[in-house]
Every structure is written in C-alpha cells, then in structure tokens.
Amino acid sequence: MKKVITTLLLFLVFLIIGLPVLLTRACGPSTGGTPPEVVDRDPIASPAGEVxxxxxxxxxxxxxxxxxxxxxxxxxxxxxxxxxxxxxxxxxxxxxxxxxxxxxxxxxxxxxxxxxxxxxxxxxxxxxxxxxxxxxxxxxxxxxxxxxxxxxxxxxxxxxxxxxxxxxxxxxxLFHSNCGGHTENSEDVWSASLPYLRGIPCSYCAGSRWYETKHEFSGVEFADAIVPYVSALPVSAAGRPLLATAVRSDTGRIKSILIAGEPVTGRDLRTALALPSTNVTWEVTDDKVVFMAKGYGHGVGMCQYGADGMATENKTxxxxxxxxxxxxxxxxxxxx
Ligand SMILES: [Zn+2]
Ligand SMILES: [Zn+2]
Incomplete structure (x- = not known):
C-alpha cells in the first residue's frame, strides 16, 4: 500500500513539475509573453485607385x-x-x-x-x-x-x-520638429504669407525633447563660427562675444541680430552655431556666450512633438x- 502511495505521489510530482517542463521544451524556447509581431505586408489600398x-x-x-x-x-x-x-x-x-x-x-x-x-x-x-x-x-x-x-x-x-x-x-x-511653445507665420520665415500657415500657440510640445535647450560657446568657438558671416572680428579684444539687440518676430524668433555692429540674419546665426532654432536668448560673460533655445526647426506648420502631445491626449x-x-x-x- 505504502509503495502504491509513493508511486502515486511521484506520478503527481511528475504531472505538476515534470510534464510542463517537457512540454515547454518540446515547443521550443518560451518567451513567456506574446509572440513577436510580424510585419503586415497587405497592400495598402487607396480610394484613389492604383496611383x-x-x-x-x-x-x-x-x-x-x-x-x-x-x-x-x-x-x-x-x-x-x-x-x-x-x-x-x-x-x-x-x-x-x-x-x-x-x-x-x-x-x-x-x-x-x-x-x-x-x-x-x-x-x-x-x-x-x-x-x-x-x-x-x-x-x-x-x-x-x-x-x-x-x-x-x-x-x-x-x-x-x-x-x-x-x-x-x-x-x-510644412512641418517642423518642435515649436517651443508657438508656431510661426510663414512670412516671418520666408517671404510668402500663406493663409493656412499662421502662428498659433502650442502647449502640446511643452516639456518634450527640444522644447528648451542650452548651448554654450567659448569666445573662441563663437568667433570661429561667426567669422564667415561678418567683416569685423565678432569678439572684443578680451574675447568677449559682441552681441546686441535682435529684431524678433512676434513669436520671439530672431529675424536679425547685431554681431560686432553688423546685422546677421537669424537663419545665419542658427546655421553658424548649429542652434536648433532661431528662438534664442543669450547671456554673455567675460569669455563665454550661453544661448537658451526654444524649439527645433523653422516653426512653420505642424509641430511634430505637439502632434504627438495632442495624439497622447486622444485627439484625432x-x-x-x-x-x-x-x-x-x-x-x-x-x-x-
Ligand atoms: Zn528632388
Ligand atoms: Zn509645439
């Protein structure tokens, strides 16, 4: 009788532990979750027909x-x-x-x-x-x-x-990566004023990547980058970056800025220093200039990070x- 009980117990242990192990092995490695997704290659039909x-x-x-x-x-x-x-x-x-x-x-x-x-x-x-x-x-x-x-x-x-x-x-x-809080009128970036490309406030990109970034340059780095855009040396004898009043669009993006007394366009400033946008403020110390930039890109049309923010808030x-x-x-x- 004792032998029968022991055999039964051993059989039960096998059922509980051994069998699932064997079955799992037989079915190959188990990830324990859902199987990996496969690419859906169904052709994409368009109501416009086969264009x-x-x-x-x-x-x-x-x-x-x-x-x-x-x-x-x-x-x-x-x-x-x-x-x-x-x-x-x-x-x-x-x-x-x-x-x-x-x-x-x-x-x-x-x-x-x-x-x-x-x-x-x-x-x-x-x-x-x-x-x-x-x-x-x-x-x-x-x-x-x-x-x-x-x-x-x-x-x-x-x-x-x-x-x-x-x-x-x-x-x-038109679209851009991140507007930094407000998109731009088309005519403030290019010459054409388009009725559907109006600057609008955008809170949906707030806090996302590129919303606000900091960019620091030494006097030498600043001078090297800006020299091709001006005729005078863009730093003082002490190496202090020479930046003055900027003309800004209504949304704060720089249209032009005075560097060593010469006007430089916001677009050239952005290119020269590889800034993410023209919406910048700066702080000059004895040998350094620190730019605070808002957004990434020209700012006209759809803000991509804002679009993601809206979608996350269940907008269509x-x-x-x-x-x-x-x-x-x-x-x-x-x-x-
Ligand atoms: Zn082309
Ligand atoms: Zn935005």
Whole structure:
C-alpha cells in the first residue's frame, strides 16, 4: 500500500513539475509573453485607385516606380519618430501625401526638377526624406521593429487617399520638429504669407525633447563660427562675444541680430552655431556666450512633438491637422 502511495505521489510530482517542463521544451524556447509581431505586408489600398509614383533614390541614383501609399510608408518612417502615437503618424502621413501629390507630374505638379522623369527624389534637402523598409527595420531595435513598421503602415492605410486642402487647393504642408511653445507665420520665415500657415500657440510640445535647450560657446568657438558671416572680428579684444539687440518676430524668433555692429540674419546665426532654432536668448560673460533655445526647426506648420502631445491626449489626426493648419479641409486626392 505504502509503495502504491509513493508511486502515486511521484506520478503527481511528475504531472505538476515534470510534464510542463517537457512540454515547454518540446515547443521550443518560451518567451513567456506574446509572440513577436510580424510585419503586415497587405497592400495598402487607396480610394484613389492604383496611383504609382516615380521616385529618384538619391543614394543609389536609381529611378524607381512604386505605389504611392507604399512610398509614403518610407516617408513617414524617415520624417517622424516611430515611437510617436499613431494619430500623430497619421497626421504626418496626410501631410506627406499632400506634399507628394502636389509634386506629382500626373496630378499637374512640377516633379523633381533635378532628375528628369522623377516625381520626387529622396534627398530631403531637395524634395522629401524617404527610407527603404530595410533601412527602417535596421534603425529600430529588433523587439520594436515589426511593431513600429506596422504602426506606420496602419497610419498610412487608415488615411489612404487623404490630403489637406485650403479653398480646394492642396496646401504646402510644412512641418517642423518642435515649436517651443508657438508656431510661426510663414512670412516671418520666408517671404510668402500663406493663409493656412499662421502662428498659433502650442502647449502640446511643452516639456518634450527640444522644447528648451542650452548651448554654450567659448569666445573662441563663437568667433570661429561667426567669422564667415561678418567683416569685423565678432569678439572684443578680451574675447568677449559682441552681441546686441535682435529684431524678433512676434513669436520671439530672431529675424536679425547685431554681431560686432553688423546685422546677421537669424537663419545665419542658427546655421553658424548649429542652434536648433532661431528662438534664442543669450547671456554673455567675460569669455563665454550661453544661448537658451526654444524649439527645433523653422516653426512653420505642424509641430511634430505637439502632434504627438495632442495624439497622447486622444485627439484625432484630423483635429491635429485642423489645429496646426488654419482654415483647411482634409479631403480626398483630387481625381484627374
Ligand atoms: Zn528632388
Ligand atoms: Zn509645439
């Protein structure tokens, strides 16, 4: 009897401990959580039908034809952090689609004038940033990669065919990284005053990366950087940086500043010192100048960090677009 009980006990111990171990081994390594996500490669259908675009890849110097919506996945991946909320990614997708369609030869656009036959190139300083799926997947960690790509594909898919218009015309859908608290009127950065690119207050990017940053330069560093933009030495004999009154836009961005008595544009100041924006104040000590910068980028149009802030507060992509672009509509791609 005792032997039977012992055998039964041993069998029970095996059932409780041994069997699950064996089963787990048989099924391969267990992560204990949900299985890793796979990339959703379903084609992205657009209500506008099968629109294709000729893209000049500036790194490999090839002209490639691809479906418009698939091209936009690579644009969103290149232009906005994939960690941002999906409604922000959707707003970015609609803005990118608007810019792209505006440029496409088949929609009456001018195409990329650097490369014959191309609607657009992937050089961000000329047309619009874009990266291949391979590059996107490579820049994200292996745990995040598939999920990030799927999130971007969802953002493009859920807004397929949507563009931003003002009075029935596609807008110039400018955006920047972080406005630092207030976006800028287009004419305060460039010459054209566009009715939908008005400066608006933005509290949604407050506290995020780039909202407020500090940049310190020694007298020598400052002089070296500024010398190409002025004719006089930009520091005093003692090495003290010579900075004086700035002309600012209503939102505080520097239009021009006096350096050693000479006017230097805010844009040149930003370029020379690699400052994140022209919205800066400074403090000069005997041999140092410290700039406090607000925001990152030109400040016109959609604030990306603000868009993420709005999305985190459950605002939709349409609300984000209507907030940053004045008097616009989210419409379908105009049919030819
Ligand atoms: Zn181009
Ligand atoms: Zn902002």
């Amino acid at each position: 294709t675009i000729n893209v000049f890849l500036h790194e490999s110097t090839e002209l490639v034809e691809m479906p418009l919506e698939e091209y936009l996945v690579g644009v969103v991946a290149a232009e906005m952090p994939a960690s941002f909320a999906v409604e922000a990614l959707k707003a970015q997708a609609v803005g990118a689609r608007t810019y792209t369609v505006n440029q496409m030869l088949s929609f009456g656009g001018k195409g990329c004038f650097k490369h014959a036959g191309a609607d657009i190139c992937t050089d961000s300083t000329h047309c619009q940033a874009w990266e291949s799926e391979e590059k996107s997947l490579g820049k994200w960690s292996s745990e995040e990669a598939a999920g990030y790509l799927n999130k971007i594909r969802t953002a493009v898919r859920d807004t397929a065919g949507k563009v931003i218009t003002h009075n029935g015309k596609l807008i110039d859908s 992509y349409e609300e984000i677009i209507h907030y940053y672009y004045t008097d616009v509509e989210v419409s379908d791609i105009p049919m030819n």
